Amino acid sequence: MLFNSIQFAIFFVIVTFIYFTINHRYRWFLLLASSCYFYMVFVPVYILILGFTIIVDYFAGIYLEETEGKKRKVFLVASLIANIGVLAVFKYYNFLNGNLSVFLNDIGFQNPIPFLSIILPIGLSFHTFQAMAYTIEVYRGHQKAERHFGIYALYVMFYPQLVAGPIERPQNLIHQFYEKHIFEYSRIIEGLQLMLWGLFKKIVIADRLAIYVNAIYNNSEHHNGMTLLVATIFFAFQIYCDFSGYSDIAIGAAKVMGFKLMINFNRPYFSSSISEFWKRWHISLSSWFKDYFYISLGGNRVSVPRWYFNLFFVFLISGLWHGANWTFIIWGALNGFYLVFAIITQGLRDKFDVLTGLDRFPRINHTIQILTTFCLACFAWIFFRANNVTDAFNIIEKIFSFSGSIYWMDPYSIAYSFFGIVFLIIVDSKKEYYRGSFSFFNNKNWIVRNLSYAMLIILIVLVGVLDGGQFIYFQF
């Protein structure tokens, strides 16, 4: 069930209404049942995969808490293998097998291993990582093993964040299922407002930009450098609005029912460095990798070369997490390279600022840094969006030839796209730099506030792409 569908609107209203009507003791069951239904609308049989990981991790958590010594590690490893195994089979098996086939063909052999005819279960990487966070936290002693099977299942399956995050931590979410959430007017309004803004970003901006981006990137060989450059910039805004729009709807829907999910995006394109970008982009995943992978590798408390390796390797794996394709791996590696390069050249860049006098103009310097970070992110997005590595390199070659004029395709659609981007930049700039100043959406006067939100709805109906597709991150 897509958040940007009428079906979800009906589902959400019914579930929320029943949620506040029934006794607090039975709410977990309502949320679990509705989450099962929400997930089964996509491909019903895949609920069995979720069920498998839930059962494994539920018992793993209990055994981890009840046992001591080396056995604990055995249970943790067994649980992680089960989770990663599911990911490996459903997400990476055909990719690895395909690469093996290419390799064997090159040396004159045929690959005897068959390919699997399977569709990737929606949101598999998200709920697998959330489940792994639970067992690791129980192992580390930061979280008690959850004895209530229904509550544990709900922790993995809570419908607002089931298919595309935010990837929650057990310490933040599980206790909330035990708490009684009352019907609180101001909280509900805040949740609905967040959902509305998320919908706006998805329907008016992301899906509009997707029309141009898909048309260009799916036929990149026919387009010139300028067109591909515009499509790449559009994609940067598309993926931001698509994914942060989903997160806003998820966080807002949970908030209406009284749950507090972690923030996933914090206006990442205002970052002045790649390091800051990753603290603002997909925060729940970045922090997952930091907490459970980077630190396990030794983090920065190791030799300098090993630290660089740790950073690079974490981003490489993060790329692989996104998809079983070399484009994602290169995208991850590129971001890892950016980070390591930034650390190595920090001193040189500081000297350059002094030499050019930029250090005396902090605002200009900051603006240049923001634009540089945005350009680097866009360059990496080429690999993320391209259909294959060959396409990506061809696109880069064409972009850097700076040739041709922009392909206007459908001028109306491009005009709506520019409108969306400008609207987003104004709203995000306001939140980033002028938080305390006049605001339409948080105005104290309820007429201004209501009119502003009414206009947002009108704009969605007036210029939104109402036949838009699913969210990009569902495929992960």
Add this chain to the structure above:
Amino acid sequence: MEKALINRINENGYKKLAMKVFVFVIIIASFDFTIGRVLNYFYFTQGSGTQYRTTYSLEKSTAEILVFGSSRANHHYVSEIFEKRSNLTCYNAGRDGNSIFYHYAILKGVLKRYSPKIVILDFSTHEFVKNQDSYDRISSLLPYYRKHPEIRSIVELRGPFEKFKMISNIYPFNSSILSIAIHNNAEYNNTQREDIKGYMPLTKIWNEPIKTDSNFVQYELDSVKVKAYDSFINGCINSRVKLYIVCSPSFIKYTYKEYSVTIGQEIAERNNIKFYDFSNDSNFINNSSLFQDVGHLNNEGATLFSNRLIDKISETEKNIELVH
């Protein structure tokens, strides 16, 4: 007890929320009504463009020959040639990107007003393939939903909630505001008009070698599309309109008969309707200079094709007095 319940509701904010939601809905409804009415007015006063041509086809055309189809119809059938050669008036009602759903809806609207003498339906290869885009494209008929009850069943193919979405006054004009603004500008309409009686000439020349398609696929047919096609034929037969179904040229050499074309031809012949297949006509597939791209003839190609088609039609249509 009742008082206690009311107090509880008030305390928890239910009443406050209900009141605010009510006020908010009133504000939205007012905006929707006002903006929707304005858009509705200006939508139907457009003087050129795609939307104008749909309005003209559905509500105003009185042509004796009407051409239906997608972009291939729009760019392949030169209305003036049909007029000159047959002494009948002609209008090209084709619209880019649309499928049999759109053509059938327009036909229904036309037949409600009058019966043209001849209808030509351009039939595309892969016409019956299952494709969500065909259903999404029905959105071009949304502005006519209220005024034309005869097309409602087609518009509702978009989805189960279409009826409810149509409560909104703005929804039918989604993504149309710029087009409406531009095509209400008289100067633009006078100087930038793209069509000649519905026909839109293409001017570029295709320079690539022809591609051969030898990959026959018996894909799953969209039964709703087949039914709409059947209804299109029956609509013409019942109104005594002479119907010709034409698969116009494309710059692809098919080594087999495309599956939709086979089915389309079978249904046409079953109803004694002429089906002319130009998809492998050697006059066209041997000459790339007649095309703008693989799917579309340019003006030179369209002129040649229109003349050849009217020659062919005149073989069976005794009422047409051919002008050479």
